[in-house]
Amino acid sequence: MEDEGGAKESWEPKIIGFFCNWCSYAGADLAGTSRIQYPTTIRIIKVMCSGRVNPQFVLKAFQEGADGVLVSGCHPGDCHYIEGNYHARRKLTLMEDLLEFTGVDPSRFQMSWVSASEGQKFAEVVTEFTERIKKLGPQTKLSGGEG
Amino acid sequence: MASIINKDKVAELVKKVSSSGCEVFGPVENGGVTLFRNLDGGIPSDFTNSKKPPKEVLFPQTETMFDFEIDGSKITALVEPVEAQTPILMLGVRPCDARAIQVLDALFTWDYIDPYYVNKRDRATIIGFSCTEPHMPLQSCFCTSVGGSPSSKDGLDMLWTDIGDRYLVESFTDKGNKILETGGNLFANAAKDDEKKTEDVKKLAESKIVRKLDTEGIEKALEATFDHEYWDEFARRCLGCGECTLLCPTCHCFDINDVITRGKGKRERTWDSCQYPYYTIHASGHNPRPDKKHRQRNRVYHKFLYSNKNLDMLGCVGCGRCISTCPVNIDIIEVVEGAKEAAK
Amino acid sequence: MTDYKALEKQIQDQARQWLESGEVKYVIGFEKGDNSPVCRPVFIYKPEDAGKLAWGPLCNNNLTKYLVEEVQIKPKKGEEPDLRPVGIVVKPCDSKTIVELMKENIVPRERVKIIGVISEGTINPKALDKALKDVPLDKIAGIQILDGGDNFTIKYDGEPLSVPKDELLNGKCKVCVVHNPVVYDIFVGDKVTQIDKDEFEDIADLEAMSDEERYEYWKEQLSKCIRCYACRDTCPLCYCEECVFDRTKPYNWNEKTVDLPENFFYHMVRAMHLAGRCVDCGGCERVCPMDIPIRKLNRFLLKRAKERFKVVPGINVEDKAMFGDYDIDDPGEGIK
Numbered sequence: 164m165e166d167e168g169g170a171k172e173s174w175e176p177k178i179i180g181f182f183c184n185w186c187s188y189a190g191a192d193l194a195g196t197s198r199i200q201y202p203t204t205i206r207i208i209k210v211m212c213s214g215r216v217n218p219q220f221v222l223k224a225f226q227e228g229a230d231g232v233l234v235s236g237c238h239p240g241d242c243h244y245i246e247g248n249y250h251a252r253r254k255l256t257l258m259e260d261l262l263e264f265t266g267v268d269p270s271r272f273q274m275s276w277v278s279a280s281e282g283q284k285f286a287e288v289v290t291e292f293t294e295r296i297k298k299l300g301p302q303t304k305l306s307g308g309e310g
Numbered sequence: 311m312a313s314i315i316n317k318d319k320v321a322e323l324v325k326k327v328s329s330s331g332c333e334v335f336g337p338v339e340n341g342g343v344t345l346f347r348n349l350d351g352g353i354p355s356d357f358t359n360s361k362k363p364p365k366e367v368l369f370p371q372t373e374t375m376f377d378f379e380i381d382g383s384k385i386t387a388l389v390e391p392v393e394a395q396t397p398i399l400m401l402g403v404r405p406c407d408a409r410a411i412q413v414l415d416a417l418f419t420w421d422y423i424d425p426y427y428v429n430k431r432d433r434a435t436i437i438g439f440s441c442t443e444p445h446m447p448l449q450s451c452f453c454t455s456v457g458g459s460p461s462s463k464d465g466l467d468m469l470w471t472d473i474g475d476r477y478l479v480e481s482f483t484d485k486g487n488k489i490l491e492t493g494g495n496l497f498a499n500a501a502k503d504d505e506k507k508t509e510d511v512k513k514l515a516e517s518k519i520v521r522k523l524d525t526e527g528i529e530k531a532l533e534a535t536f537d538h539e540y541w542d543e544f545a546r547r548c549l550g551c552g553e554c555t556l557l558c559p560t561c562h563c564f565d566i567n568d569v570i571t572r573g574k575g576k577r578e579r580t581w582d583s584c585q586y587p588y589y590t591i592h593a594s595g596h597n598p599r600p601d602k603k604h605r606q607r608n609r610v611y612h613k614f615l616y617s618n619k620n621l622d623m624l625g626c627v628g629c630g631r632c633i634s635t636c637p638v639n640i641d642i643i644e645v646v647e648g649a650k651e652a653a654k
Numbered sequence: 655m656t657d658y659k660a661l662e663k664q665i666q667d668q669a670r671q672w673l674e675s676g677e678v679k680y681v682i683g684f685e686k687g688d689n690s691p692v693c694r695p696v697f698i699y700k701p702e703d704a705g706k707l708a709w710g711p712l713c714n715n716n717l718t719k720y721l722v723e724e725v726q727i728k729p730k731k732g733e734e735p736d737l738r739p740v741g742i743v744v745k746p747c748d749s750k751t752i753v754e755l756m757k758e759n760i761v762p763r764e765r766v767k768i769i770g771v772i773s774e775g776t777i778n779p780k781a782l783d784k785a786l787k788d789v790p791l792d793k794i795a796g797i798q799i800l801d802g803g804d805n806f807t808i809k810y811d812g813e814p815l816s817v818p819k820d821e822l823l824n825g826k827c828k829v830c831v832v833h834n835p836v837v838y839d840i841f842v843g844d845k846v847t848q849i850d851k852d853e854f855e856d857i858a859d860l861e862a863m864s865d866e867e868r869y870e871y872w873k874e875q876l877s878k879c880i881r882c883y884a885c886r887d888t889c890p891l892c893y894c895e896e897c898v899f900d901r902t903k904p905y906n907w908n909e910k911t912v913d914l915p916e917n918f919f920y921h922m923v924r925a926m927h928l929a930g931r932c933v934d935c936g937g938c939e940r941v942c943p944m945d946i947p948i949r950k951l952n953r954f955l956l957k958r959a960k961e962r963f964k965v966v967p968g969i970n971v972e973d974k975a976m977f978g979d980y981d982i983d984d985p986g987e988g989i990k
Contacts, residue, residue, distance in 0.1 A: 218926045219898070219907065226919050227571065239982065249980035256986060257929055257958060261922055264860070264954045266869025275990040288990050304869060307915040341874040342945045361943060362880065371880060372912045448690050448783050449791045520791045521689070547695040549719065551884030553943045567910045580910040583882070588900055637888055637941035638715060639687045639694035 176230040176296040178289075180207040181216045185243040186278045187235035193282035201286035202293040205233065212236065214247030218258035221272060225305040231271045231296040233288070238276040248276070267304045270295060312500040312508075313479040315470070319496045320477075321352035327399055327492055335367045336401040349401060355472060358443060359404045359629065363559035365414060367400055368430045372580045375426065375566070380573050392425040398434040399489070406453045406629040408438050408465035410559030415465075416621040417562050426579075435485040438466040439477075441515050451630030452643060455523040458627055460515035471508045478508040523643045524650075525614075525624070531653035532615045536607075540652035544645060545603035547638045552583035554632035554640070555609060560617075560625050563589070584608050610645055656774055656801045656843065662709035664842045665743055668769055670704035672741050678767050681741035682720050684713040691797045692779050695720065707743070711777045711799055711806065714824070716935045717742055718751045718761075718890040725761050726893065739765050745773040747826070749835035750933035750968030751890045756837075757971055758931075760893055770835025772843035775819060775827035777806065778940065785817045826936030826949060829856050836969060854957045857950055872918070878944040879917040885938035885948050886924060891931050898923070925951040930959045930976025933968035 182188040188209050194201060210216060213236025221232045234255055236248040255274055262269040275288045315323065328334050328350070336349035343361040344354075362371075376389040403411075415431060418424040441460035444451050453459060463469050467486035470477040478500055481487050490497055535541075555561045565582040568575055582589055585605050591597045599605050617625030626642065633641050669681040685696035686708045693713040697720075698704055721742055729735035744752065749770050755761040777799070786794055789810055798809040806822055808815040820828070833846040860868060883899065886892045899908045899920060908923070909916055932952040939949040959965045962985055965976040 219923050222919055222922055223907065226915055239986075246980060249982065249984065250977065252984055252986045252989070253963065253980055254926075254977055256962065256984075256988075257955060258926060259988070260958045261925060261929075261951070261955065263865065264868065264951070265872050265918065265922060266863075266865045266867070267918070268865060273990065274986070274988070291990075305915050305918055307913065341878050343878060345878070372910075445791065448692065448779060448786075449794050450690075518791060546697055547720075549884065549887045549941075551882055551887040551941065553882050553884050553941070556880050556882045557943055565910060569909050569911055578911055580912060581880075586900075635943045637884060637937075639690055639692055641687070641689055644688055 174297075174301065176204050176293060176301075177228065178205045178231040178233060178293065178296060179224040179229040180205045180233040180235065180289075181210050181213070181220060182207050182277075183213045183215075183236040183243075183248075184209055184211050186237035186241065187213075187275075187285070189279035190235075190277040190281045190285045193279065194285045195282075197282050199282050199286045201289045204293045204296070205289050212242065212244050212247035213251035214242075214244065214249075216251055216255065218254055218261075221255070221258060222305065225267070225271070225302060226307075228302075228306045230299070230302040231273065231292060233273045233275065233292055235275045235277045235285075235288070238278055241278065268299060268302075271299065271302055312505060313481075313490060313497040314476045314500045314504055315479055315493070315497050316476045317352070317355060323489075323493050323496050324349055324351060324353075324401070326494075326496070327489070330492060332397040332399050334399045334401060335364070346400070353402050357402070358441075358445060359407070359631075361631075362557060363410060363629070363631070364400055364403050364407050365410060365559050365562075367398065368411065368434060369414060369418075369427055369562065372578055373426060375577045375579060378568075378575045378577065380570065380575060385575075392429045394429060394433070396433065398430060399437065400434055401437045402439045403436050403466070404441055404629070405438050405460060405462040405464070405466070405469070406451065406458055406627045407559045408436055409453075409458050409462060409627045410465075410629070411436065412465040413560040413617065413621065413623055413625060413627070414562055416623060420621065435467045435489060436465065437468040437470060437486075437489070438463070440469060440471040440512060442472050442511055444515055444519050448634055449520060450633035450641075451628055452519060452521040452523050453628035454516060454519050455521070455525060456624050456626050456628040459512075460519065461512040471511055473504060473507045473511055476504070478504050521630070521643060523628075523646060527650060528614045528646060529618060531650040532611055534653040535649050538649075538652050540648060541603040541607045544640065544648065545601070545606040548585075548602045548606050548640060549638060550585055550587070550602050550605065551637065552585035553635045553637070554642075555583040555585055556581055557631040557635055559627060559629055559631070560613070565589075584612070606640070606645075610642065610649065613642070614646060655803050656772070658710045658799075658801065661771055661843050662707065665709055665769055665771065666704045666707045668840050668842070669698060669707055669741055669743075670701045672767060673698065673701040673704060677739070678741040679736055679738045681707070681743070681769075682717045683707040683741075683743040683769075684709065684715070684717075686710075687795070689795050691782070691795060691799070709743075709771065711775065711801070711822075712779070712782070713743075713745070714776050714779070714940055716748045716751060716888070716890055716937045717744065718748050718755065719888060719937075721752070721761055721766060722755065722890055722893045725765055726895070737765065739767045741767045741769065743769045743771060744835060744838070745771060745776070746832045746835050747773075747830065747933060747935040748890075749837050750832065751935055752837050753968045753971055754891060754931055754933060755893075757973065757975060758891075767840075768835070768838045769840050769842055770838025772834055772841075772846050773827075774801070774833055774846060775823045775830070777822045778824045780945075781822045785815065785822060789815070824936050824940065825856065825947075826934055826939070829854075829953075830934070832968075837971070854953060857953050857957065860950060861954075873914065875946050876917045876921055877914050879912070879921070879946055880944060881912050881917065881920060882943065884941045884943065888937040888941045889928070890935075890937075891928060891933075898927075921946075921948070921951060925955055928952055929955040930963070930965050931967050932956060 242248045334349045338347040346364040418427040467483045564579040613625035672678040681698040684693040800807040
């Protein structure tokens with residue numbers, strides 16, 4: 164764990180992103196090829212569909228020390244598998260509620276819809292989320308204080 | 311020569327002992343249940359017994375054995391000799407649980423000296439509290455049937471008996487005497503009257519234990535019923551939750567796991583229970599205790615047969631925790647009586 | 655007011671009849687404990703044993719757990735499986751479990767014959783223990799409990815005790831709105847008029863807290879957890895052949911370590927696995943040796959599921975499973 168004061172300035176959050184193969188991952192790729200700047204805080208895990216993201220994945224990421232978790236999929240109606248993102252929405256909004264109810268800061272979790280053409284949006288979402296997590300500081304509630 | 315200590319002086323004693331560098335554990339109310347935790351003040355005088363047995367002070371549910379580092383394919387174990395020296399004081403241990411610690415002592419020094427347990431055990435002074443209300447929820451304790459009593463001094467360095475506004479203090483060992491020394495003027499000499507009162511309290515408590523188990527012939531009966539269909543009957547309703555074993559003061563099984571996070575790891579041991587199918591499953595997938603009946607049978611055999619054979623003492627101290635917590639009323643007294651019946 | 659003895663008689667008669675005709679393989683019911691007033695599960699195979707079946711406010715267990723075990727037994731090679739239905743005695747909350755089990759295609763309707771008994775609340779054994787403080791210890795096993803309207807009357811050799819129901823009832827019974835079985839072959843008792851509103855008042859105080867206060871609350875509660883998994887083992891809806899918490903291959907989701915982060919993980923994942931399915935039978939909380947208010951997690955998700963997706967589990971077999979279904983207009987506030 165970093166020292167208080169000076170070290171906090173240099174602290175960079177770790178954000179885990181679960182991105183769907185068809186839209187959001189391609190969107191992130193577009194941001195890269197278009198040379199749009201976005202924070203290096205995010206580590207992306209590609210999943211075939213946002214519907215694949217089990218709430219357990221998110222909780223486990225927090226437990227392993229993630230400071231924030233971002234799940235991103237196709238816009239409603241655009242899912243490559245027709246309905247995967249609707250299922251994701253049901254599961255993950257309820258899980259977000261549970262984070263709130265257990266007092267584990269729910270604002271460390273974010274969902275977004277990013278299409279393959281929205282490189283700019285991807286960068287915005289990540290930038291904004293990183294700013295938010297930076298304000299919140301290291302996540303210790305589920306990771307056991309390792310920061 | 312017995313001494314007394316006033317109830318309102320106990321907190322002061324705890325303070326005095328802690329300031330001498332000793333870690334003090336005692337029954338503490340924690341989110342609605344009583345558990346053995348660090349004590350920084352007095353001790354509730356109305357607790358029946360802790361939900362989790364005090365063995366967790368000497369044998370924690372999860373204990374790190376050593377750390378290791380991983381660098382690529384190179385793993386370095388950072389094993390350090392177990393040599394902690396701070397003394398431990400356990401205050402408010404019930405006599406049944408103290409007798410259970412004797413079972414653990416025998417077990418952890420049986421065929422292998424377990425350094426983690428033995429190190430803590432050597433440092434520990436155990437102060438027992440006589441039971442005045444030996445009454446676990448829905449009457450289930452039966453220490454008098456398995457060789458104990460609400461005021462047994464087995465395994466204890468000191469025994470305190472609640473006689474109203476004060477405890478009568480008996481010390482049996484050097485460790486106990488040391489506490490008397492540390493306490494100094496907090497202790498006073500007991501009057502004749504106090505000793506008389508203590509005898510009465512002890513007798514009354516003993517009369518309050520209504521559950522009885524006749525241990526005569528248990529071993530023979532169990533040996534004769536290994537394959538008896540009797541075990542099917544009662545184990546059918548077992549849920550396999552393992553509360554009976556995790557809360558048992560003499561149960562001592564543990565599982566060893568490596569917990570690895572980002573290049574660092576620790577080898578830990580955590581309580582395990584013979585009531586879980588994964589306890590016995592082999593790498594081949596074969597499970598020698600495939601059903602709940604085998605697992606329940608193992609629990610009873612371990613307490614009343616194997617423990618006798620291996621350690622020369624009963625594995626059950628009659629604390630009643632397994633009976634009062636079982637969600638489906640599996641009652642070890644009934645089970646043993648039933649086995650004896652089946653053997654006939 | 656419920657006349658427990660009359661209900662008990664009806665249950666016994668029905669079980670006897672089914673066993674005599676061979677319609678059912680056996681009957682899962684309750685019997686009185688030998689050394690405890692609390693009732694326990696029993697399996698009746700012979701009509702002459704039907705008299706063992708008991709009924710009363712101390713019939714706490716949700717017996718459908720054994721129903722799941724029954725349908726999950728794989729027949730031995732070359733053996734013709736006995737697919738006759740199993741008789742089971744259920745309270746209204748347990749009958750809701752059967753609805754969920756049928757919905758999830760675990761228990762086929764034809765494998766079960768249900769004796770559905772009305773219930774206006776069962777007694778928490780821990781609360782009973784407190785109420786019986788002054789009853790002589792050797793009399794406790796033999797007490798009788800009668801329904802006296804707002805009170806329970808506890809009869810034993812001495813002066814009968816009258817204890818307000820509020821002091822004794824299980825938490826789930828205080829907020830329960832379903833007093834009649836929802837699925838049954840035989841209905842036992844007189845239909846109870848029921849209020850059709852669950853306001854979730856029991857979790858309002860927690861919801862009103864700040865995040866930090868709630869975290870402190872759960873920290874205190876979950877730090878007690880000994881991870882015996884009794885809440886899972888008693889839950890009829892936890893029927894996976896291999897539970898995620900037992901799995902070690904290919905990946906260990908939950909370390910065996912008993913500490914706060916692992917306990918949090920366990921309880922949150924368990925709650926998520928029951929979201930939209932849990933019928934609030936209260937089994938998990940009742941069996942918890944550490945008195946963790948597990949139901950509160952379930953209740954919260956029950957509430958949010960109702961608010962967000964209008965899902966109320968355990969009522970209608972035709973309903974779709976919450977996570978197996980979706981609505982295009984499901985709320986998704988906060989999604990960017």
